[in-house]
Amino acid sequence: MGTPLSRSAADVLTSVDLVALTPGTPAFVAAVEQVLTEFFASRREIVEPLGPVFVDAAEALEQFVVRGGKRTRPGFAWTGWLGAGGDPSAPEAASVLTACAALELVQACALVHDDIIDSSRTRRGFPTVHIDFTDRHRTAGWSGDGEAYGSAVAILIGDLALAWADDLVNAAGLDTASFARFAPVWARMRTEVLGGQLLDINGEAGGDESVEAALRINRYKTAAYTIERPLHLGAALAGADDALVAALRTYGTDVGIAFQLRDDLLGVFGDPAVTGKPSGDDLREGKRTVLIAEALRRADPESAALIRTGLGTDLDDEAVDRLRAVLIDLGAVDDVERRITELTETGLAAIAHSAATPAAKHLLHDMALAATRRTA
Amino acid sequence: MGTPLSRSAADVLTSVDLVALTPGTPAFVAAVEQVLTEFFASRREIVEPLGPVFVDAAEALEQFVVRGGKRTRPGFAWTGWLGAGGDPSAPEAASVLTACAALELVQACALVHDDIIDSSRTRRGFPTVHIDFTDRHRTAGWSGDGEAYGSAVAILIGDLALAWADDLVNAAGLDTASFARFAPVWARMRTEVLGGQLLDINGEAGGDESVEAALRINRYKTAAYTIERPLHLGAALAGADDALVAALRTYGTDVGIAFQLRDDLLGVFGDPAVTGKPSGDDLREGKRTVLIAEALRRADPESAALIRTGLGTDLDDEAVDRLRAVLIDLGAVDDVERRITELTETGLAAIAHSAATPAAKHLLHDMALAATRRTA
Incomplete structure (x- = not known):
């Protein structure tokens, strides 16, 4: 019965030098992937x-998870833990890194289900999970609706990722006090990201098109989930006091929203050679960003009509240029740039005045600039 | 930060006499619902x-969960705990009942997502969650595809239920040792039910149509999830030894499969006035049950063709009667009845020879007969 179902986190990570581990580096990515592969x-x-x-379905999930990028969320969680005084040479460090890695399984659920919801066909250069299983259905020559089959399998694979996220946390070997501090933040994080996704699809369906609504989606779908709560989780594991948690959360919210605002600008104005996405792609997809909301707020009826009729249609390059010019002329682009600058400053100020460790302050400073000044 | 986000289980259940609580009774159903409502x-x-x-989405989930029937899974978990010597007058009893109630949130995820997968329009006399939100989309006069919107919201609401299942377990206040015994069984249970659903949709798509494949779906989609693992979870919380756990699991597997086999027979031969479903509904839906697999195994090419072409089509009453006669003549009905009898006997024998408490033995005996001899 009560078999632990996994080697302890400490066993898995014996060969990893946790003291030298810095988020964003290949060594950090490799350590997170080692935890996930072992799980x-x-x-x-x-x-x-x-x-x-x-077995095939579980392997599809594993491939999806192992393919996953920079391990941003575990990186912020680890930074929150270090910043609140977590000791990477202490025996519990491996358990902490394991709990941080579980964020990647929540992310897998979010992406797999999001791809169904958005009818996305590719992700990270591979077919999305629902497309993959639609293809397998066709290849096998089965009866019935292949697309419905693909979506059904992807719903279940996303569910599996979400259940396994909690299983990985439970198997991490956190001590009782740490787990008790971790669990309520973990609860908020999972609920908030699902809420953020719901607001997003609601916005697209035609709900509230205000700047406030767009900012709220950014806050919960991106900022809380990507930076604020991961930092908070790490800090909670280290037993941070309320003041430090508040500073980390301010940083996470502000820099997280600024990160998404930069993403919104790149989605419209980014260089395809750098972003890897067709120029103006977000306009063709009709994404309801803060940039668009701000433009609509400022627009006269004529410009507003131009934006509304163009968004979400198969715009040619000339039409993309015309819409871009409207967004610039209305001052919406300047407004978003100003917000990015202000949010980055308030976020950094919160950290500067906090009791976070000097090393974490340095790291968070660099991470904020990387997130908000990037070109891709 | 580390706020518990819920009153402790003991506070919630102060007004409930846990000592007198018997699964299946209105008092038990009310106690489980009290835990869920408070959560x-x-x-x-x-x-x-x-x-x-x-808020609307969370309320839709709450209404769905609170509407939910007999609380069968918490009932078996509570019985497993009592049967392994759990003391309902002890202070931890409220935590145990809370953890048992979390099974209803896993079940909510399974049903909400299953209803999307099966394109079901009603559940418990109400519109399914995805149909409900498709209707809300239409009523609001929003743009875009209302059905896609409904499915998207229902995917997220199911995810929320699954995340909240773990949050309720984490908030139950189990002591460390109990939680450590509970978590690995909880992990298996969630993984197995998702695997069972996957096997089910795969079977429908045209995979393996053997008796063994149909039995395996029954085992994981129904038996493990409804009886075996709930009993195991309860027993694990009480610290049962391996022999008692094995006996409870044998009972759960055997009686759980027998329960599903009875369901299969009722889906083809049940009296609509008693089952509340149109006569022969499972034949029209084309369900790939053990009954059908056994019939196909026994059939000559002519009978097999009759079954295969009829299943899953809009059969009239006469065609339903013809198919029923084929299933009877092939001996498939007798075979399934024999399996039900044998499985019920082996399940009951395992319990009879176990160290379960006399009260639990009595209860499990009644529950087995209720599950396998019912007419609806």
């Missing part, structure tokens, strides 16, 4: 008795 | 800052 291996004894169909 | 109330402080759209 997936530990699931096999539950998955295999159900047969090859389920 | 939903505790989520409001996380949900409300995101605004009315998310």
Whole structure:
């Protein structure tokens, strides 16, 4: 019965020098991936008795997770823990890194389900999970609706990721007091990201098109989930006091929103050679960003009509240029640039005046500039 | 930061006499619903800052969960705990009941997502969640695809239920040792039910149509999830030894499969006046049950063709009767009845020879007969 189902976090990470681990570096990415790979291996004894169909699905999830980028969320969580005085040479460090890595499984659920919701066909250069299983259905020559099958499998694979996120936390070996500090923040984080996604699809369906509504989506879908709560989780694990938690959360919210605002600008004005996405792609997709909301707020009826009729349609390059000019002329671009600057400053100020460790302050400073001044 | 986000389980249940609580009774159902209602109330402080759209979604989930029937899974978990010597007058009893109630949130996720996958329009006499939100989209006169919107919201609401299941467990106040025994079983249970659903949709898409494949779906989608693992969870909380856990799991697997086999027979032969479903509904839906698999195994090419071409089509009453006759003549009905009898006997024998408490043995005996001899 009560078998732990996984080697302890400390065993998995014996070969990793946690003291030298810096978020964003290849070594950090490798350490997170080692935790995840080991966790997936530990699931096999539950998955295999159900047969090859389920084994295939679990492997599809593993490939999806292992393919995943920079490990931004575990990076912020680890930084929050270090910044609040967490000791990477202490025995609990491996458990902390394991709990941080679980954020990648929540992210896997969010992405797999989001891709169904947005009918996205590719992700990170590969077919999305629902497209992958739609293809498998066709290849097998099965009966019935292949797209419905693909979506059904992807719903279940996303669910599996979400359940396994909690299983990884539970298997991390956190001590009781740490777990008790971690769990309520973890609860808020998971609920907030689901709420943020809901606000997003609601906004697209035609709800509130105000600047405030767009900012709220940024806050919960991106900022809280990507920076604020990961930092908060790490700080909670280290037993940070309320003042430090508040400073980290201010930084996370402000820099997180600024990060998304930069993303919004790049989605309209970014250089395709740098972003890897077609120029003006967000305009064609009809994304309801703060940039668009601000432009609509400032627009006379004629400009507003131009924006509303153009957004979400198959715009040619000339039409993209025309819309860009409208956004600039209305002052919406300047407004968003001003917000990015202000939010980055308030975020950095909160950290500067906090009791975070000097090393973490330095790291958070660099992470803020990387997130808000990037070109891709 | 580390606010518990809910009153402790003991506070919530002060007015409930846990010693007298018997699964299946209105008092038990009311106690589980009290835990769930109080938990939903505790989520409001996380949900409300995101605004009315998310509040509406959380309320839709709450209504769905509170509407939910007999609380079968918490009932088996509570029985497992009592049967392994859990003391309902002890202070931890309220925490145990809270953890048992969390099974209803896993079930909410399974049903909400299953209804999307099966394109079901009603559940418990109400519109399914995705249909409800499709209707809301239409009523609001929003732009875009209302059905896609409904499915998207229902995906997120199911995710919320799954995340909240773990949050309720984490907030239950289990002591460290109990939690450590509970978590690995909880992990298996969540993974197995998702795997069972996956096998089910795969079977429908045209995978393996053997008796073994159909039995495996029954085992993981129904038996493990409804009886075996709930009993196991309860027993683990009480610190049961391996022999008792094995007996409870044998009972849960055998009686759980027998329960599903009875369901399969009722889906084809049940009296509509008693089951509340149109006669022969499972034949029209084309469900790939053990009954069908056994019939196909026994059939000559002519009978097999009759079954395969009829299943999943809009059969009239005469065609339903013809198919029923084929299933009977092939001996498939007798075979399934024999399986039900044998599985019920092996399940009951395992309990009879176990160290479970006499009260639990009595209860499990009655529950087995209720599950396998019912007419609706």
